[in-house]
Amino acid sequence: MSTAALEKQGFGATLWDYLTTVDHKKIGILYLLGGGFFFLLGGLEAMLIRLQLMLPDNELIGAQFYNEVMTMHGTTMIFLAAMPLIFAFMNAIVPLQIGARDVAFPFVNALGFWLFLFGGLLLNLSWFMGGAPDGGWTAYAPFSIWSPTHGFDFYAIGLQITGFGTLMGGINFIVTIVNMRAPGMTYMRMPLFTWTALIASVLILFAFPALTVGLFLMTFDRLFGANFFVPEMGGNEIIWEHLFWIFGHPEVYILVLPAFGIFSEVITTFSKKRLFGYSAMVFATVLIAFFGFMVWAHHMFTVGMGPIANSIFAIATMAIAVPTGIKIFNWLFTMWGGNIRLTTPMLWAAGFIPTFTIGGMTGVMVAVAAADLQYHDTYFVVAHFHYVIVGGVVFGLIAATHYWWPTMFGKILNEKLGKWTFWLFFIGFHLTFFIQHFLGLMGMPRRYWKFLPGQELEVGNFISTIGALLMAVGTIILLYNIVKTTVSGEKCDSDPWDGRTLEWSLPNPTPHYNFKQLPLVRGLDPLWIEKTQGNGKMIPAEPVNDIHMPNNSFLPFMMSLGLFIAGLGFIFRTDSTMGYIGIVAGLVIFFGSMIIRSVKDDLGYHIHKEDLEEEGAGAE
Known part of the structure; x- marks a missing residue:
């Protein structure tokens, strides 16, 4: 059903359509709304943390509430914001990029979204039903088992429900990309974003079961006294750390690899050049995913694994820098000599490269087991983590929002407001987290409710909080931009950026069935090939036939x-x-x-x- 038809039927019909939809484009919009809501919620929690640490011996919020806010900030941002927002763009764009009419399992796709949403809502109900989880987003045992409130019950069951949805989404995208590519779309002709979506989905397939097992055991410990993680009863609390990080480190790449794909699309479009070293970029992506499963215990250098295990995980961690470095240089070489347009998405890409490089360098530093004994549980690790997750993933998501907004909604976000968002967020980000490296080296521990006067931590924390306020202002401008564009923005044509891939070949708004005739792909950057040969549009690979699309379902x-x-x-x-x-x-x-x-x-x-x-x- 077209957008115009829904508008004529009114809000009730539109709401019902979205509650029952199995269309990948609408599910992408639902993920964008759900993930955006939790992103704002996690951002408010982050602001509370920074305001509490703005001044020494501050009493803005209490210690127990601080522990809950700190735990929920990390949990919300990783599981309920970053992951769903990545899925938003995977849903909206990947089927279009491979020339498919929908994902392989539309019903399962819808089920995955609603499981994510209800799992996230269940977790956040803990605020109103006895207290949120209060032991850190990693939920280390045995504290998470002994915690007297229901907080970690909400954590274990809410994340299991959400995790089922994520696992369904990952399997769905693997099958879609493997089986539903348009004629001529070989693996080595797939856009980089599609490649990274495929690799991230494979990581989901192998990483999320470890988390599911850990949460299942935690649920039995808490609800039925099973004592899997209680050492006094024969359990082992370190096993929780292994299960969590066997999931947790691949999760970093589940989030950041699609961001790499986003930047690859943005840089090629706005440099007017084919991606430099396409094959090397593909194999670097595969290598990063492979190494990502071999490094989980670098989070555990302080638990007493011994020098041999520590050395193996340290070497494997440092090895990830090689394929990541290949990507950095290939992006730079793509821009070199290109006809660069500094649009808002391209600004985010340009800002991402040095930012993520800093995060990678500090990653090599914490990979040194002996040095990690000093860095561990200080604000140095907080700074490193945010340079990777915010400087990589969030930068990528905001770039994608500006880049693919015309595909999803038929309008271009205001460029002037977009640049205000970039500069405020970018400067605020570096003010917030760059100085935290030095706070950590000065001995400031992470997760602490307050610091005391006279510890020489006052100036650094004050600057860090000012930076966080600038990031908040940048986010508010982005929201204003979205509302302003939605209400009064003008419709744009179907290819406003002069794009290179198939999603830009479709009319605006995109029909329910995407492609009336599946396109014939004749090389990498298939739309660009047709443009350079004077065709202006894709050559169909099939005659016009009846199109059968799945029915909506409330189930x-x-x-x-x-x-x-x-x-x-x-x-x-x-x-x-x-x-x-x-x-x-x-x-x-x-x-x-x-x-x-x-x-x-x-x-x-x-x-x-x-x-x-x-x-x-x-x-x-």
Whole structure:
């Protein structure tokens, strides 16, 4: 259904359409809204942290509340903001870039979104139902097991529900990219963003089960006294760290590799050049993913693994710098001699390269096991982590927002406001986190509620908080830009940036079915090839045929709601009989929706089979 038709039907019809949609483009918009909401929530939590640490011996918020805010900031930003926002652009762009009409499993795609949303809402209900988790976003045992409030129950069950959705999304994109590429779209003709989406999805497939196992064991420890992580009862708390970081370090690359793909698209478009060393970039991406699974214990140099294990993980960590360095130089060589246009997305790309390089260099520093004994649990690690995650992932997401906004919404975000956002956020970011390297070297520990006067930490923390305020102002301008463009922005043509890949070949707004005829891909940057040969549009690879698109369904929403209710019931099952009622009701909704889906699928299969038999008989 077209946007104009929905506008005529009114808000109720539009809302229902989005609640039931299985269209990858609309699911991308839903991920953008959901992830954007949690990004703002995580940003507010970050501001509370920085305001508390702005002055020595500050009493702005209490110690317990600070622990909850600090825990929820990290958890929200990683699981509920960065990951869904990456999925927003993967959903909106990847099927278009490979010339597909939708993802392989549209129903599962919708289910993945609603599981993410309900898992995130369940986790944040902890604020209103006894207190949020308060032991750090890594939830280290045994504190997370012993914590007396329900906070870590919400953490374990909420992240399991969200994680199921992420795993579904990863599997869906692997199948989509492997099986649904347009004719001529070989692997070595795929855009870099599609490549990084594929590699990130493979990482999800292998990394998220480790987290799921850890959360499952934590749930049994907390709800049923299983004692997997309680040393006094024969458990081992270090096993939690291994399970968490076997997931946690690949998660960094699950987030940052798609950002690398975004910057590859932006730099080639606004340098008017083919990506330098395309094959090297592809293999560097694969190598980074491979090494990403071999380095998890560099987070654990202080637990007493011994010099041999420490050395192995240190060497593997340093090796990641090689393929990452290849990427940095290839981006620079792509820009070298190019016809560069400093649009807002290109500014973010230009700012990303030195920023991420700093994050990589400090990563090599903390990879030295002996030095890490000094860096560990100080603000040096906080600075390094944010240079990678904010300087890599968030920069990439904001660049993607400006770059692909015309594809998703048919309008260009205001360039003047976009540049204000960039400079305020970019300067604020470096003010906030660059000085934290030195605060860490001066001995300021991370996760602490306050610091005391006379420790020579006053100036650094004050500057850091001023930088965070500048980042907040930049974010507010971005929101204003989005609202202003949505309300009064003019429609743009389908290819405002003079793009090189297939998503820019489609009309604006993009039809529900994407491609009336699947395109014929004749090389890397397929649209650019057709432009340079004077065609101006893609050559179709098939005649015009009937197009069958999947029907909308309310069942993904209901299945996710069922797990949400059941999760609440498990958390409060010992507090009142309502907990047990919630478990039963939630599971009935969940499994009932699954049965309805199964029956509808079976019925649809038989109807389709009968139609085919009738067509065959008519042809005879």
